[in-house]
Amino acid sequence: MPKAPVVSAGVLAWRRGASGPEFLLVHPGGPYWAKKDAQGWSIPKGxxxxxxxxWTAARREFREELGLEIDGExxxxxxxxxxxxTVHAWLVEADLDVSAIASNTFEVEWPPRSGRRQAFPEVxxxxxxxxxTALVKIHxxxxxxxxxxxxRLASGPAQS
Structure with a gap:
């Protein structure tokens, strides 16, 4: 029996910046991503x-990873x-303060083969x-x- 495809959903939030659109990205928590920057960031997803x-899953994941609600359609x-x-994403205009996020956590054996489990923030x-910058940072x-x-932002009414 073929394995079901793995599907993620996420939100690509954007806001109007002084020199064009700005995009909200998150950095994965935990020891494996600690020193990764370029191509180490993601849209909030799960x-x-x-x-x-x-869309329901994308909003839930946004809330779980940031501790913030995403409004609008x-x-x-x-x-x-x-x-x-397969990553499904929704573009949403939102100007949110992300200076103090509240992410859910996950557990992993750390250090490897130590028998110790440690909790880390997902984001x-x-x-x-x-x-x-976002094009360099994003996975x-x-x-x-x-x-x-x-x-879409360059051609649509959102940037008029």
Whole structure:
């Protein structure tokens, strides 16, 4: 029996900046990502539960990873493949203060083979980035999501 595809859903929040749109990205917590910066950031996202609507999952993951609610309706973007998952994303205009996020946690054996389990935040920081910086920071598999958002913002009424 074929394995079901892994599907994630997330929010690509954007706000109007002085020199163009800025995008909200999150940095994964834990020891494996501690020193990774370029291509180490992501949109807030997570797995879609069986039978769950993607937009509902995206908002839930946003809340779990940042401790913030995302308001408004999301504009669906084309899915992308990232780390073997299909990532569905919604573009939402939002100007949120991410200076003090409250992320859920996960446990992992750390250090490896030590027998000790430690808890780490799923997201250790969040920040707004201009488009050029966001394209460097975002995970390569999610870059098409950001590129599509940039095309839409450049051509749509949202930037008028």
């Amino acid at each position: 797995l879609v539960d069986p039978g769950e609507d993607g 999301g504009e669906p973007l084309a899915p992308a493949t990232s780390s073997g998952k 250790d920081r969040a920040a707004w980035f201009d488009a050029d 390569a598999g999610q870059r098409p999501i950001l590129a599509e958002a940039l095309r």
